[in-house]
Amino acid sequence: MRKKLLALATVGLLATVTMTACDDSDGSSDASSGNDGGGSGSGKARVGVIMPDTKSSQRWKTDDPKFLKAAFDAAGVPVEIQNAEGDRANFQKIGDQMINSGIKVLIIANLDSDSGKAVIENAKANKIPVIAYDRLIRNGGADYYVSFDNEKVGKYQAYGLINCIESKNIKNPVIAELNGSSTDNNASLFKAGYDSQLQPKYDSAEYTKGPDQSVPDWDNDEAGKIFEQMIQQQPKIDGVLAANDGLGNAVIEVLRKKGLAGKVPVTGQDATLQGLQNLLTGEQCVTIYKRIKPEADAAAGLAIKLFKGEKPSVTGQIKDPESGAYVPFVSLEPLQIDVTRVKDVVTDGFVTKKDLCAGKYAKLCTQYGVGVTPSASSDTADDK
Numbered sequence: 001m002r003k004k005l006l007a008l009a010t011v012g013l014l015a016t017v018t019m020t021a022c023d024d025s026d027g028s029s030d031a032s033s034g035n036d037g038g039g040s041g042s043g044k045a046r047v048g049v050i051m052p053d054t055k056s057s058q059r060w061k062t063d064d065p066k067f068l069k070a071a072f073d074a075a076g077v078p079v080e081i082q083n084a085e086g087d088r089a090n091f092q093k094i095g096d097q098m099i100n101s102g103i104k105v106l107i108i109a110n111l112d113s114d115s116g117k118a119v120i121e122n123a124k125a126n127k128i129p130v131i132a133y134d135r136l137i138r139n140g141g142a143d144y145y146v147s148f149d150n151e152k153v154g155k156y157q158a159y160g161l162i163n164c165i166e167s168k169n170i171k172n173p174v175i176a177e178l179n180g181s182s183t184d185n186n187a188s189l190f191k192a193g194y195d196s197q198l199q200p201k202y203d204s205a206e207y208t209k210g211p212d213q214s215v216p217d218w219d220n221d222e223a224g225k226i227f228e229q230m231i232q233q234q235p236k237i238d239g240v241l242a243a244n245d246g247l248g249n250a251v252i253e254v255l256r257k258k259g260l261a262g263k264v265p266v267t268g269q270d271a272t273l274q275g276l277q278n279l280l281t282g283e284q285c286v287t288i289y290k291r292i293k294p295e296a297d298a299a300a301g302l303a304i305k306l307f308k309g310e311k312p313s314v315t316g317q318i319k320d321p322e323s324g325a326y327v328p329f330v331s332l333e334p335l336q337i338d339v340t341r342v343k344d345v346v347t348d349g350f351v352t353k354k355d356l357c358a359g360k361y362a363k364l365c366t367q368y369g370v371g372v373t374p375s376a377s378s379d380t381a382d383d384k
């Protein structure tokens with residue numbers, strides 16, 4: 001199964017970008033990474049990276065910075081990685097400080113299009129190429145965009161919800177939708193994906209559309225309050241399309257208080273530790289595993305070539321929904337994860353068995369084969 005998981009994801013990476021491997025220069029890397037906030041950057045020629053926040057999803061705090069730094073260190077290219085901590089003004093301040101202190105390439109995962117666009121405009125004025133990382137800046141004019149097929153993310157979330165509704169034999173379910181932040185272009189792509197599967201079911205009255213709201217800044221506490229109000233106003237909610245694991249967990253906490261957790265299917269995204277544990281208990285239905293290392297490697301690969309003054313060629317493109325411009329796009333494959341595939345995320349090394357199977361989760365891990373080394377035959381069998 002691991003070979004299939006890896007093969008599936010790798011095909012996605014190779015199918016849309018033609019780029020040479022990262023540079024093998026043996027220059028030592030004195031990457032100044034970490035959130036020094038002061039943006040001193042030492043004026044050294046380097047790549048600047050700005051992450052959006054540390055709360056909306058575990059990935060921005062740990063996974064993305066870890067994989068990005070490793071890719072630049074391996075290529076001996078200096079990098080400075082900072083996190084805007086969810087503050088738009090701080091995002092712009094970090095961008096300006098990086099641009100004014102010698103960076104040669106900028107990678108940004110924006111908080112909203114306005115602050116992202118302001119940073120891109122300053123970068124362009126200083127002839128610094130910008131890579132939109134994971135989130136497209138609407139009408140921003142980034143030089144490259146590296147992300148997943150985000151509509152496919154949404155479709156997989158809907159498939160997971162539909163599978164659970166069918167396996168629980170829930171008839172004419174009322175579906176609530178808890179969407180990502182309206183300032184995040186990804187959230188609109190996820191929604192386009194899941195609504196493409198749910199809307200026909202609303203239209204045919206197989207499903208009933210329930211409350212549908214976006215969660216500002218993906219804030220998990222806010223998500224809990226919104227869902228609390230939803231279920232108060234509409235007590236009959238039979239399924240929840242939650243746009244990522246953080247929102248999903250906020251919903252599950254409300255459902256637990258009402259004795260409904262595990263009875264009302266809930267979705268998620270990001271294959272976080274919390275999300276995978278909620279899958280094991282049956283309180284969450286599906287998460288979407290977006291292998292962050294290939295995403296970070298793809299962005300770093302582009303940045304390293306740009307850092308060396310070369311122009312990477314990218315075969316994919318995406319239309320900016322606001323400007324109509326086509327942006328060179330490296331699109332990666334997401335993976336739909338239900339409880340039977342939690343073990344594959346552990347095998348892939350994204351979460352450890354030690355963390356996932358702690359305490360009450362140990363017996364559930366055993367039940368679902370987490371950490372059991374697939375035998376060669378079973379692996380081969382899976383590959384058929």
Ligand code: GAL
Pocket residue numbers: 056057059134135180184186187218244269270290
């Ligand atoms: C999206 C991103 C997701 C998740 C979410 C919450 O833009 O694609 O992976 O992290 O933000 O931050």
